[in-house]
Amino acid sequence: MSPAPGLRVGVLADDLIWASRLIGAVELAGAIPVTLRTEHDLRVMLEASALEEPAREGIRERVVGVVVDLNGRRYDGVAAVQAAASAALPVICVGQHEDLELRSRALRAGATRVFTYNAFFRQGAVIVGRWLGASASVPTKTAEAPGARGATA
Secondary structure, eight states, rough: OOSSHHHHHHEEOOOOHHHHHHHHHHHHTTEEEEOOHHHHHHHHHHHHHSSSSOOBBTOOOOOOEEEEETSSSSSSSHHHHHHHHHHTTEEOOOOOOOOHHHHHHHHHTTSSSEEEEHHHHHHHHHHHHHHHHHHHSSSTOOOOOTEOOOOOO
């Protein structure tokens, strides 16, 4: 699967296991993960991304989106979503299926979709690949994937 050669995706997760899974899904989808562990890491990436020139034909090495683990201990997941969305980057998230309040807050903050850990564990590369494919044509929308929870309004 390689819908996005050269595209970089920020991956904000401070849990070693989930960081590895999210990074692996980004790699399998054909993108280059930018590993982020703290809000400071995210801010630095967003500032650098703002300075990048728009992609030119054949040159696409730029940050095109962010994947956020909502349950990080070293950062506020919802604030991270809001920061990335404010920088005009599409955001998808993973979170606990039973934490509907947190997932709803992430969607209100600008996440395109919030996936359950289970859905992402089973189909992470497919989810990221579809998201990157959809982001290339419509920056704020993604294709539906099993286990996805998105805003209806």
